[in-house]
Every structure is written in C-alpha cells, then in structure tokens.
C-alpha cells in the first residue's frame with residue numbers, strides 16, 4: 001500500500017503488483033486514487049538485461065522453463081503517460097523493471113548480477129555434484145528438480161536496514177558507500193508516518209524477518 005501512495009506522491013514512478021490474488025485490489029486502489037492502471041503479463045525473468053549468466057543457453061532456457069509461470073498477469077499503477085512506454089519496454093525484456101519502479105541504479109545492477117550468479121552457481125553445482133559432462137546432461141539433472149544449497153542473499157540485511165523500500169538494497173547501500181536506498185527509505189518512512197502506516201509496516205517487516213528469512217524473494 002505504501003508503494004502505491006508513494007506513486008501518488010511522486011516518490012516512485014510506478015508500482016507493480018504481481019500477486020495474482022490481489023490483482024483486483026491493486027486495480028481498485030489505483031482507480032480510487034486516480035492513478036493510471038495497466039494489466040499486462042509479467043516482465044520476463046530470463047531477459048538478463050544487466051548480465052547474462054555464463055552457462056549454456058539451453059540451461060538458461062530449462063532453468064526458467066522449470067521455475068517460471070509466464071502466463072501470470074501483473075498490475076501497474078502510475079501517474080505519467082510516459083511511464084507506459086517504459087512498462088512496455090520492460091515487458092518486452094529490453095529494460096529491467098527496476099528502472100520503471102524507481103529503484104536505485106546501484107541496486108538494480110547488483111540484483112542483476114546476483115540473478116546471473118545464481119544460475120551459474122546452480123549450473124556449477126550440477127556439474128560438480130552430479131558429474132554432468134555435457135550441457136544436455138546438466139539440463140537433464142536440472143529437470144529432476146534436485147535440492148540446492150540455499151543461495152547467499154542480502155534480503156534480510158536489506159529489509160532490516162531499509163524496511164520501507166520495496167527492492168533488495170545492494171551492499172554499497174547497506175554498508176553506506178551509496179546513500180541511494182537510505183534516502184529512498186527516509187522519504188518512504190516520512191510518507192508512511194504522514195499516512196499512518198508506519199507502525200503497521202515496521203510490525204509486518206518484523207514478522208517477515210522472523211518467519212520467512214529463507215524464502216528467496218523474486219521480484
């Protein structure tokens with residue numbers, strides 16, 4: 001909800017709501033607040049605009065074929081007409097959706113790097129652990145849905161340090177070398193206080209940190 005109000009206040013250019021069960025609520029909230037509402041398919045997670053993983057293409061295809069639900073819809077809420085062009089670039093895979101959602105450049109790049117590295121880690125794990133000799137072997141193993149060690153992630157630290165932002169902060173932001181996430185978090189905290197959402201957000205973030213730490217959040 002805060003992210004939607006942030007769009008209304010010009011702190012964020014757009015909001016993207018991709019939880020299918022809330023799609024109607026997102027649309028209703030957008031209409032009530034006088035925002036533009038667009039429902040589209042989700043931006044592709046296999047476009048890798050920041051960096052392509054250094055593994056065979058067939059493996060990347062199988063990786064996303066296995067985990068993606070491509071047909072799902074997503075609702076976008078925004079104010080300015082120009083934003084719809086950026087949204088369509090994001091859906092066609094030309095632009096990382098982080099740029100449409102107003103995330104800091106440093107965090108978008110770090111997240112893109114992490115996503116590429118995750119696929120590489122899975123690939124290398126399959127090659128080492130299952131002795132896959134060819135890319136076909138690696139794909140075959142992947143399709144059996146084997147267990148993998150949990151990937152390293154900054155999600156916990158990011159939520160803990162910046163509870164009001166809706167992206168995963170990069171390590172520069174977390175360690176204070178970049179002020180981008182900190183500034184955005186401050187603006188959103190101020191807004192949350194003004195609209196009376198601060199207590200609820202702090203509480204739900206504490207719950208989230210306590211119960212869902214190991215879940216890998218997909219954007």
Ligand SMILES: [Zn+2]
Pocket residue numbers: 104105106107108169170171172173178180181
């Ligand atoms: Zn950052």
